[in-house]
Each structure stands twice: as structure tokens, then as C-alpha cells.
Amino acid sequence: MGSDDNRVAISRARGLGSAKTGAGQWRWQRVTAVALVPLVVWSLASLIAVVGGGREAVVEWLAMPGAAIPMILLLIALFWHIALGLMVVAEDYLHRDGVRFAAVAVIQLGCMALGVTGVVAMVLALIA
Amino acid sequence: MKGSHENTSRPRSPHVQVYRPQLTSVLSFGHRLSGLFLSLGAVLLVGWLLAAVTEAPAFSHLNAWLGSFLGLALLFVWTLALFFHLCNGIRHLFWDAVIGFELKTVYLTGWIVVFTSIGLTLMTWALALWRIG
Amino acid sequence: MLIKSSDEKPRWTLLKRFPIPYNAQVPKEHRIKEGIAWPVPDGAKRLKRFQIYRYNPEDGEPPRIDTFAIDRDDCGPMLLDALIKIKDEIDPTLTFRRSCREGVCGSCSMNIDGTNWLACIHDIDDLDEPATIYPLNNLDVVRDLVGDQRHAFAQYAAVKPWLDAEPPVDGKEHLQTPEERQELDGYYECIMCFCCTSGCPSHWWNGDRFLGPAVLLQAWRFIADSRDQATGERLNELEDPFRLYRCHTILNCTRTCPKGLNPAKAIAEIKHKMTTR
Numbered sequence: 001m002g003s004d005d006n007r008v009a010i011s012r013a014r015g016l017g018s019a020k021t022g023a024g025q026w027r028w029q030r031v032t033a034v035a036l037v038p039l040v041v042w043s044l045a046s047l048i049a050v051v052g053g054g055r056e057a058v059v060e061w062l063a064m065p066g067a068a069i070p071m072i073l074l075l076i077a078l079f080w081h082i083a084l085g086l087m088v089v090a091e092d093y094l095h096r097d098g099v100r101f102a103a104v105a106v107i108q109l110g111c112m113a114l115g116v117t118g119v120v121a122m123v124l125a126l127i128a
Numbered sequence: 129m130k131g132s133h134e135n136t137s138r139p140r141s142p143h144v145q146v147y148r149p150q151l152t153s154v155l156s157f158g159h160r161l162s163g164l165f166l167s168l169g170a171v172l173l174v175g176w177l178l179a180a181v182t183e184a185p186a187f188s189h190l191n192a193w194l195g196s197f198l199g200l201a202l203l204f205v206w207t208l209a210l211f212f213h214l215c216n217g218i219r220h221l222f223w224d225a226v227i228g229f230e231l232k233t234v235y236l237t238g239w240i241v242v243f244t245s246i247g248l249t250l251m252t253w254a255l256a257l258w259r260i261g
Numbered sequence: 262m263l264i265k266s267s268d269e270k271p272r273w274t275l276l277k278r279f280p281i282p283y284n285a286q287v288p289k290e291h292r293i294k295e296g297i298a299w300p301v302p303d304g305a306k307r308l309k310r311f312q313i314y315r316y317n318p319e320d321g322e323p324p325r326i327d328t329f330a331i332d333r334d335d336c337g338p339m340l341l342d343a344l345i346k347i348k349d350e351i352d353p354t355l356t357f358r359r360s361c362r363e364g365v366c367g368s369c370s371m372n373i374d375g376t377n378w379l380a381c382i383h384d385i386d387d388l389d390e391p392a393t394i395y396p397l398n399n400l401d402v403v404r405d406l407v408g409d410q411r412h413a414f415a416q417y418a419a420v421k422p423w424l425d426a427e428p429p430v431d432g433k434e435h436l437q438t439p440e441e442r443q444e445l446d447g448y449y450e451c452i453m454c455f456c457c458t459s460g461c462p463s464h465w466w467n468g469d470r471f472l473g474p475a476v477l478l479q480a481w482r483f484i485a486d487s488r489d490q491a492t493g494e495r496l497n498e499l500e501d502p503f504r505l506y507r508c509h510t511i512l513n514c515t516r517t518c519p520k521g522l523n524p525a526k527a528i529a530e531i532k533h534k535m536t537t538r
Contacts, residue, residue, distance in 0.1 A: 005411060006411065006414075006415065006418075009411045009412055009414070009415035010415045010418050010419060012412065012415065012469075013412060013415035013416040013418070013419045014419050015469075015470060018497060018498045018499065018500060018501040018504060019500070019501045019502060019503075020497055020500050020501070021500065021501070021502070022500055022501055022502040022505065022506045023500055023532075023535040023536060023538070025502070025506075026506055026532065026535075026536075027536055088509070091502060091503075091507075092463070092466055092467065092507070093466060095467075
């Protein structure tokens with residue numbers, strides 16, 4: 001006990017200093033969330049309306065611009081929101097730097113890949 | 129367990145092992161859990177879209193599995209997760225605008241979110257089954 | 262069940278603790294075991310039992326839970342009165358922090374029946390039977406109910422909790438309107454008891470880098486102060502994925518504050534100010 005202990009404690013609390021970043025990510029998580037509220041409600045309602053009609057009906061519906069545009073926006077906003085959210089979860093629970101870096105990389109790349117796949121599927125529906 | 133301490137031979141006082149579950153922490157954990165479950169569902173969504181635009185047999189296989197008891201049960205839990213995450217997400221968006229932080233409002237909106245998400249799930253399923261059935 | 266303020270006792274309990282093993286994530290040598298059942302006072306008509314966490318760094322034993330009982334009719338109204346009575350009459354080695362005995366110094370903060378509060382303003386009649394008393398969560402235990410708060414106070418020092426301004430123009434004082442002074446209400450009253458920080462799950466998982474609600478509330482107290490001239494630097498220091506943004510608005514902090522303060526709101530104000538830059 002003594003001022004030395006406090007000095008060690010303070011330097012540990014200061015750590016490597018502030019990263020001076022993080023507000024942007026926080027904002028985009030909220031912006032995609034705001035976009036997702038109407039998009040999710042719309043797509044859920046539309047999917048329920050179209051789900052009984054068979055594959056052709058689904059593809060026909062996806063090819064309409066009134067459905068294609070919101071679906072593509074949904075895919076972009078959704079996978080961006082998912083990527084940001086899962087990154088936060090990984091940062092919370094994974095404390096070893098290497099493991100955390102790998103997890104964040106997998107999440108970011110995975111979400112990008114899935115988003116692109118979804119958009120490509122939509123393009124295929126449009127040109128079919 | 130994380131933390132800074134020079135003398136590692138001292139025990140760490142218990143936290144999650146003894147802390148009382150409250151509406152605050154339980155709903156917050158539910159928001160995270162539902163988000164994780166929804167992420168898995170999003171992967172399935174992309175698979176479903178891909179199957180719809182490419183191969184007819186893959187699409188009908190997927191739909192048949194979704195129509196099975198296990199598939200329907202998972203879809204039900206997924207819709208519950210969706211509505212809970214949606215309603216609690218809106219509650220979060222209000223907090224981000226610094227609205228609704230009084231403890232009274234936190235508890236009131238918390239219970240509203242719980243009952244609304246259950247209600248919306250049941251309503252959606254009733255509607256969907258009535259349409260298909 | 263609608264809680265209106267943090268001093269309300271919940272009327273029903275679904276779960277007393279999360280359904281995980283009692284000694285989850287605890288190294289073998291620190292697993293809590295059952296302790297001593299101390300003698301019960303004779304002829305007591307209203308008995309009150311306490312299960313209290315004990316740890317003695319000098320005996321090489323793991324932590325244990327001791328059971329005490331006191332005569333409710335022979336004791337003051339608050340939990341601190343009971344703890345002092347136990348220390349006076351049953352076990353003088355029971356160790357805990359205490360000072361003002363009126364809820365203004367923040368010394369006697371501990372985990373009481375699963376949530377954090379000050380022992381000196383917690384009614385014995387509001388306790389469970391038996392009452393469970395643990396030290397404040399996620400701190401290295403010095404002895405019994407005393408936790409090592411050095412890291413928490415170091416995080417507090419790291420946000421520079423003092424007014425940072427040039428000397429006033431007239432050489433006398435920094436003037437402030439009543440409205441500007443009102444901006445500090447709800448933040449200056451913090452007694453640094455750390456009930457909130459100890460109850461924050463994010464601080465449990467990332468307490469080494471996440472500052473926690475108490476420290477962030479004080480950081481906001483200075484950002485909101487119209488006399489402070491270092492707002493930009495303060496926000497720069499806070500803008501970090503761990504220091505500030507580990508807060509996920511879980512709200513355990515506001516639920517448990519014994520002074521009725523709102524750390525979650527202060528943190529939301531900081532995040533909001535961060536987006537206006």
C-alpha cells in the first residue's frame with residue numbers, strides 16, 4: 001500500500017490510451033437499426049403473403065422492383081447490422097488478442113460474403 | 129477472468145454467480161441472445177433465397193424441412209426472437225436519444241416489450257397458419 | 262411488477278441467481294465452501310439469520326460462508342447495526358468497511374441478497390431469511406467483506422475528475438447561471454460507493470479497460486459543467502471501444518444505485534455528445 005501502488009494502478013487503468021475511435025461504429029449500428037425497423041416488418045409481411053405459392057411465385061415476386069429494391073436494402077442493412085453486433089459480442093467475451101482478431105475477421109468477411117450472396121441471388125431473380 | 133490485480137492469490141468476489149437476475153439484466157441478455165439466434169436465421173434466409181432462384185429441388189427440400197415439426201418449432205422461436213429483438217431494439221433507440229431513462233419508464237417499457245413481442249408472435253403465427261391452412 | 266425507484270424491494274422472485282454453477286469460473290483453490298454455523302442467542306423471540314462471505318488471507322483456507330443469528334429485538338434497524346453487533350458479540354474477526362452510518366460516505370457498500378446497496382441504510386426487515394451478504398462483486402477480496410478498490414479508483418483518476426479551466430477573467434470565480442448549475446444535478450451527488458460498477462456485467466467481463474458507470478458518471482459531471490474548458494480532450498479520451506463503448510445499456514447500474522442516481526443516463530448523454538462532434 002502506498003503511492004507506488006496507486007501509480008501502478010493508474011498506469012494500468014490508462015492502458016494503451018484511448019483509441020479515439022468507436023463513435024462511428026456506434027452510429028452505424030443505430031442507423032442500420034433504424035433502417036431495419038420498416039424493412040424487417042415489410043419483408044416479414046411479404047414473406048408470409050408469398051410463402052404458400054410455390055417457387056415460381058416467390059421468384060416472380062422477387063423480380064418485381066417493388067420487392068427487389070427493399071429486399072436488397074434489407075440484405076445490406078441486415079448484414080451490416082449483424083456484423084457490427086457480432087463484433088461487439090466478440091470483443092466482450094474474447095480476451096486473447098489473437099483469438100479476438102480472428103473472430104472479428106471471420107465475422108466481417110462472413111457477413112460480407114453472405115450479403116453479396118444474397119444480393120447476387122436477387123440479381124439472378126431480376127434477370128431470370 | 130479479466131481484471132488487474134498484482135496479488136493473484138487473492139480470490140475474486142463472486143459476480144454473475146450471486147448477482148440477482150433483474151428485468152434490466154435479463155432483458156439485456158435476451159436482446160443479445162435473440163440477436164445471435166437471428167444471425168443464424170439470416171444465414172438460412174440467404175440460403176433460402178439462393179435456393180429459390182437457382183434449383184427447384186433444393187428449394188422444395190428446404191421448404192419441406194421448414195414445414196416439419198422441428199422446422200416449425202425453430203421458425204416459431206425465430207419469430208419470437210425477431211419480435212423481441214425488434215421491440216427491445218426500438219426501446220434501445222429511444223435510450224440512444226436519451227429518452228426514457230427513469231427507472232419507472234425502464235420497467236414499464238421493459239414489460240411492454242415482453243408482452244408485445246409474445247403477442248405479435250402469436251398474432252403472426254395465427255395469421256400465417258390461417259393463410260396457409 | 263413495476264419498480265419506480267432503486268430502493269424498492271421486488272415483490273416476487275423468479276430466480277435468486279442465474280442458473281449457472283455456484284463456483285463457475287472460479288479456480289479450485291478459491292472455491293467457496295460451507296463455513297461455521299455460529300451459536301444462536303438464547304431466548305431470542307425474533308431471530309434473524311445471516312449468511313456472510315468470509316475470507317482470511319492469513320489462514321490459507323478458501324473463502325467460506327458463515328451463518329450468524331442475532332436477536333432482532335436487541336439490535337438497531339439497519340444491516341450495519343447487525344454487522345457491528347455480530348462483530349461485537351459473536352465474531353470479532355468479521356471485517357467490513359464502515360464510516361458515516363447514514364448513507365453518505367459510500368464505505369459500507371456490499372452485495373446484499375444479490376444486489377448492491379449500502380449496509381447502513383438497508384433495513385434488516387427488508388432482508389431475505391436468511392440474508393446473504395457478499396463483498397462488492399468482481400473485486401479482489403482483501404478480507405471478508407472488504408474488496409480491493411484500487412483499480413476502480415485508478416480508473417476514476419484517469420478521467421481527470423477536476424475542473425480544467427483557465428483562471429477566471431476577473432480573477433475571482435467562474436460564473437454559472439442557475440440553469441447551468443442545474444445540469445450537474447443528479448451527477449455531483451455520487452458518493453463513489455461503486456455499487457453500480459460492481460453490478461455491471463460489462464465491467465465483470467472487461468473491467469480492466471471499461472471504465473464502468475461510476476467513473477463515466479463523474480466524467481459526464483465534468484463534461485456537463487459549463488465552467489470546464491477541456492470538454493474536447495475529455496471526449497477524446499473517452500472515445501474508445503472499451504473505455505466508453507462497452508456500455509450496452511444493461512441498466513443494472515441505475516437499478517442498484519443507493520443514492521437514486523442514473524449512471525446509464527449520464528453515459529447516454531456522453532454517447533450523444535460524441536455524435537454531435
